[in-house]
Amino acid sequence: MTGRRARALAVLGAVLGGLVIWIVVPSGLAQDAAGGKGLALEKAFPSSSKCKRCHERVFEEWETSPLSKSIHSPTFRAALDEYLTFSGGKDKALCFKCHAPHVNEFAEQAVVFVTQVRSGDPIFDGVGCAQCHLIKQIDRSSQPPVPKYELGKTLFGPYRDSVQNLAHQSMESELFRKSGLCLNCHLSVPSAASLGKSNDLLGSWETSHAVKSGKECQTCHMPEQVGESANGENKRKVANHSFPGRIGKLRQEAAKLDIDTEVKGEQTTVKVSVHSLVPHNLPTTHPGWARVVLELAIKGKNLKTVFTDQRVYGRNYADAKGQNTVFDFMATKVVDDTVLKPEETRVETFTFPTPKDTRSFDVETSLSYAPVTGPQPFLQRIEAESSQGAQDPAFQAISIVKRSVNIPLGK
Ligand code: HEC
Ligand code: HEC
Ligand code: HEC
Ligand code: HEC
Ligand code: HEC
Secondary structure, eight states, X not given: OXXXXXXXXXXHHHHHTSSOSSOOOOHHHHSBTTTBBHHHHHHHSOOTHHHHTTOHHHHHHHHHSGGXXXXXXXXXXXXXXXXXXXXXXXXXXXXXXXXXXXXXTOGGGHHHHHHHHHTTSOSSOSSOHHHXXXXXXXXXXXXXXXXXXXXXXXXXXXXXXXXXXXXXXXXXXXXXXXXXXXXXXXXXXXXXXXXXXXXXXXXXXXXXXXXXXXXXXXXXXXXXXXXXXXXXXXXXXXXXOSOOSSSSGGXXXXXEEEEEEEEETTEEEEEEEEEEOOSSOBSOXXXXXXXXXXXXXXEOGGGOEEEEEEXXXXXXXXXXXXXXXXXXXXXXXXXXXXXBOTTXXXXXXXXXXXXXXXXXXXEEEEEXXXXXOOOHHHHHHHHHXXXXXXXXGGGSOEEEEEEEEEEEOOO
């Protein structure tokens, strides 16, 4: 722990002794941590660890979610620096508008956010509890949409009949049951030049069967369960805060693969149908390296691989010079777009020589999220920044679904 951080925590610890979480900090102390008004920020948006005391289940779920790491990952750190170099230091707040949305309230302190991220161990959360539960409304007139915060002691949430407590007031807000809260950050990401409609991340999700049948983002990504909302309170309907996505069981509901094989003498044709069950684009196309890959392997005699091929689903961007780029903030153009559209079925055809000297062969297919890609210096930077080095999760593919069949060969 750095001295700076230890000091900040000591101060916080001291003021947190009481029951109330929003405390007036003596102005002298406000000149600490994050080089300035770090504590004013901390006061308005208390750290999630303070909610843990009473909301242990929610906290533990959130802690495993990607949201708890939205400004902590080595990949974000490296990408932020690429962006700042590219923008020449202009609009330092851009990435934080979604990765640490309280920047919207502290715009003049964007540089503090940058310093904190660069430290590798920011003293505040990115998308923590307060960053969502202080949102009163969403202003969709600007791009990206801006959350309208009401800073104070009232936390907004899904319950009308929230049990009273000593730390905060509660108020029901319809927004928390609706996709609108999520769209704020998940609908589209701005880029160097106006990409217009093509820069949307979700596609025509509104016309999907799932959405038409009344599903919101929360239905799938914050599944309902029964448990304690606050420690020791009666069990009731609660929402899972681990935000299953690339990690979590939801992945198994992302797609189905069907294999149709036709052997015609020397040539064999395999048709793989990829049925996306996702009511929005798969993958979502921010960051620019987000890809889903379909792989095919044919195993012949002695299970030896005799043929492989793949198809890649994603969006390729070009920058102002016409060069391909994985950084969507540099993009001025979409070169090609192969993302799986909401609930789409894509049929891929592969043709190869029929395996010889064998009574049967295997057709193996798999769909997975691809690891991060990009220029070498960027990848090396992630490796250097990560405590896990080349084992950083960003370098691992994540399997979505696999399917294989054995095809007998008539003599
Ligand atoms: C303030 C901005 C913001 C809001 C509001 C927000 N998210 Fe996110 N969300 C993010 C960011 C940033 C990440 C990426 C975190 C990371 O991986 O570093 C993310 C990640 C996710 C993931 C993980 C994606 C993956 O690839 O696994 C899911 C699922 C998700 N959010 C769902 C939701 C849902 C559902 C809501 C609404 C209830 C919501 N989010 C509201 C910013 C937001
Ligand atoms: C409009 C909201 C928004 C803005 C602005 C935004 N992001 Fe994101 N970012 C997200 C969301 C949402 C995700 C999760 C994406 C998903 O899984 O679909 C994400 C994911 C990421 C990831 C992958 C997860 C991780 O932590 O490794 C990186 C890297 C990233 N963003 C970098 C940036 C950078 C750099 C900028 C600024 C140039 C930026 N983002 C601006 C919303 C945003
Ligand atoms: C002293 C204990 C305590 C602390 C600390 C605390 N809460 Fe609560 N909170 C509760 C209780 C009790 C409920 C009511 C639960 C119920 O009705 O089942 C509640 C309810 C909520 C609700 C639901 C409100 C609604 O109307 O839907 C939200 C959201 C919430 N808390 C967020 C937070 C956040 C964010 C923090 C940290 C900044 C926090 N709480 C800190 C005790 C606490
Ligand atoms: C990305 C936004 C987001 C973040 C971050 C977030 N929540 Fe929530 N929270 C929601 C939404 C949306 C609901 C309502 C879900 C529903 O009912 O479908 C909710 C519901 C709740 C509830 C009532 C239901 C329940 O599960 O107990 C509590 C309490 C709560 N949140 C506390 C917290 C705490 C504490 C944290 C941090 C550890 C946190 N939330 C982080 C969006 C968020
Ligand atoms: C019917 C269920 C369902 C609904 C509704 C739904 N999603 Fe998803 N979502 C999925 C599945 C399935 C996946 C893919 C598997 C995975 O990554 O978990 C996914 C993936 C994601 C991812 C990660 C994608 C990536 O490429 O990394 C994000 C982010 C996301 N959804 C956000 C949202 C948002 C925001 C909404 C609301 C507009 C929403 N989802 C509505 C089922 C759903």
